[in-house]
Amino acid sequence: MMLFRTIKANIIEILVAAEAGRYRTIKAQRQITSGLQNENLNRTVTVFYSQGNFAAGGRVNGPTQHDMTFGVELAVSGPAKGDLTPLLDPEATPTQKAAALLNLKESSLVVDDSIDELYDIIYQILMDGRNQNLGTTVGTITKRFITNIQKDEPVPRGELVILTGMMNLTCRGDEQVPGDIQPEETKIYDTTIDQDGDNPDTAGARVDN
Amino acid sequence: MNIRELAERDLAKTLEDSSSGFGLPVELTAPNGDEQIFKKNSTTELLTGQILYETVLIDPQTGAQKIIPNPNVSLRITSLDIVPKAGEKWFVRIPIDPSRTAEKFSFVSSGDRDPDTMRSIGYITLYLQKAKQT
Numbered sequence: 463m464m465l466f467r468t469i470k471a472n473i474i475e476i477l478v479a480a481e482a483g484r485y486r487t488i489k490a491q492r493q494i495t496s497g498l499q500n501e502n503l504n505r506t507v508t509v510f511y512s513q514g515n516f517a518a519g520g521r522v523n524g525p526t527q528h529d530m531t532f533g534v535e536l537a538v539s540g541p542a543k544g545d546l547t548p549l550l551d552p553e554a555t556p557t558q559k560a561a562a563l564l565n566l567k568e569s570s571l572v573v574d575d576s577i578d579e580l581y582d583i584i585y586q587i588l589m590d591g592r593n594q595n596l597g598t599t600v601g602t603i604t605k606r607f608i609t610n611i612q613k614d615e616p617v618p619r620g621e622l623v624i625l626t627g628m629m630n631l632t633c634r635g636d637e638q639v640p641g642d643i644q645p646e647e648t649k650i651y652d653t654t655i656d657q658d659g660d661n662p663d664t665a666g667a668r669v670d671n
Numbered sequence: 672m673n674i675r676e677l678a679e680r681d682l683a684k685t686l687e688d689s690s691s692g693f694g695l696p697v698e699l700t701a702p703n704g705d706e707q708i709f710k711k712n713s714t715t716e717l718l719t720g721q722i723l724y725e726t727v728l729i730d731p732q733t734g735a736q737k738i739i740p741n742p743n744v745s746l747r748i749t750s751l752d753i754v755p756k757a758g759e760k761w762f763v764r765i766p767i768d769p770s771r772t773a774e775k776f777s778f779v780s781s782g783d784r785d786p787d788t789m790r791s792i793g794y795i796t797l798y799l800q801k802a803k804q805t
Contacts, residue, residue, distance in 0.1 A: 541801030542779040549700055549762045550777070556704030563702055563760050568781040569800045618783045619726070620741045621801045 465602070465635045466530045470511050472597025473532060473588070473631070477507055480587045485536075485580060505580050508535040512630070516637075525636035531609075534588070534629040536580050539622040540572040569623035570616050577625050581611055588631055596633060606633040679793035682747040686794060687719045689771055694719030696771060697744055700762035701753045710750040720746040722765050742778060742799040748790070755797060757785035763799055777802040 477487045488508040512533035516526050544566030548554040554562075585608055587593065596603055613627040672680070687694040687710075696717045699707045710716045726741035744765055748754055755761050761780040766773035778799035780786060787796040 541803045542781060543803050543805045546762075546777055546802060546804045556706075558704070559700055559706070559762075560702060560704030563700060563704070563762055566760060566762075566779060566802065568760070568779070568783050570783045616783075619728070619798075620739050621778070621799060622740075623783060623800065 464528075464637050465598075466511050466514060466528060466637070468598065469530060469596050469603065469633065469635070470509060470532060473509050473534075475597060476593055477509065477584070477587060480583075484583060505536065505538045505576065507580070507584060508537075509533070510535070523639065525638050527634065528637045529605075529634050530632060532631045532633075534584060534631055535626065536577055536584065536629070537624065537626045538573050538576045538580060539624045540569055540576055541622055542569045543567050543572050570618065570625075573616060573623050573625040577613065577627055581627065581629065584629060585611075588629075598635075603633045603635040606631070608632075675791075679747075679749070682792070682794055686721045686745055686747050687750065689717070689719045693721040695722045695766055695769060696775075697722070697746065698764040698775065699751075701755075702759050702761065703753075705753065707752050711752050718746070718750060720744045722769065724769070743796050744799065745794050745796045748788075748793050748795055751795075754788075755780060755786050755795060758782045761797065762802070763797060765799070 474487055474489055481487060485505040485507050488506050510533050511530065513531040515529040517529075545562050546566075548558040548562040551558075589606075589608055594606055596606060609630050609632050611627065611629050614625065617624040684692050686692070689695065697720045699718070701707070707718055710718050722742065722744045724740065724742050725738050726743075728737050728739055729735070742765065744763065759780075760782070763778045763780055764775040765778065767776045779802045780797040780799055783800065784798040786798065789795065
């Protein structure tokens with residue numbers, strides 16, 4: 463298996479081990495997620511291999527330097543939040559209700575804070591010195607860095623606001639080239655020597671494997 | 672009565688009629704804290720409006736239709752004590768099911784998505800976000 467596949471699996475393992483109820487790690491790249499799935503602490507982190515650059519001009523046969531980029535996609539969603547007690551209390555005065563409404567945080571602010579916190583968490587996990595080798599042996603990969611963070615526009619349509627973002631994690635390693643190993647087939651060699659007038663089952667040579 | 676006035680008057684049937692039309696009870700709290708439960712100038716007639724709970728969207732990636740929870744409430748402007756404006760934060764309580772007696776849940780209309788004011792016909796649509804207690 464090529465190194466980038468091993469690295470991807472290791473990154474997922476590292477993130478799963480560090481979840482502690484703060485987010486969920488998705489192991490495949492999904493096209494669509496519902497805001498309800500990512501609400502509050504059900505924030506999701508998806509890891510996928512997004513790009514690779516190979517050094518050309520090296521040895522034709524043998525290890526090839528592979529600069530790998532992994533996409534770490536974050537998705538959060540959330541409702542508006544605040545102290546609703548005065549707003550639900552029929553005895554509350556208009557002043558108290560107005561104050562509660564003023565202090566109520568719109569969904570867009572809630573999810574913006576939430577995704578910033580998630581960036582913080584994931585960055586610390588992936589850039590931790592203990593994860594420098596991303597689950598491989600020392601020297602297998604080098605130049606492990608998170609090179610950029612990007613935040614998308616919030617999607618305000620719907621009862622929850624959805625916000626997504628991306629972090630790019632890069633590293634360098636060598637890809638070995640053992641060649642394509644095809645799955646084994648069961649071959650049966652069945653050769654019979656037909657003789658005129660004789661049943662093939664009773665005459666001639668037959669080799670079964 | 673001209674056609675515009677007739678169309679506005681018809682909102683009493685199309686938006687507000689709760690016995691044979693689309694009307695469901697709506698409770699509003701304005702940014703200044705004033706609450707409205709009854710129609711303007713009434714102490715008996717509940718404020719009602721047309722509530723839609725979902726929207727059909729076309730997923731830009733696949734082209735497939737997708738139904739998303741997107742509650743919104745359309746209210747007759749002349750029934751309102753205060754008319755919501757863009758950028759304002761309103762507290763809105765609507766029945767969670769399309770029934771006059773269903774339990775009411777709390778939502779917010781905020782600057783994340785401004786209301787659509789249809790002055791030509793005389794109604795306003797508020798787009799609602801879930802509101803949760805911290």
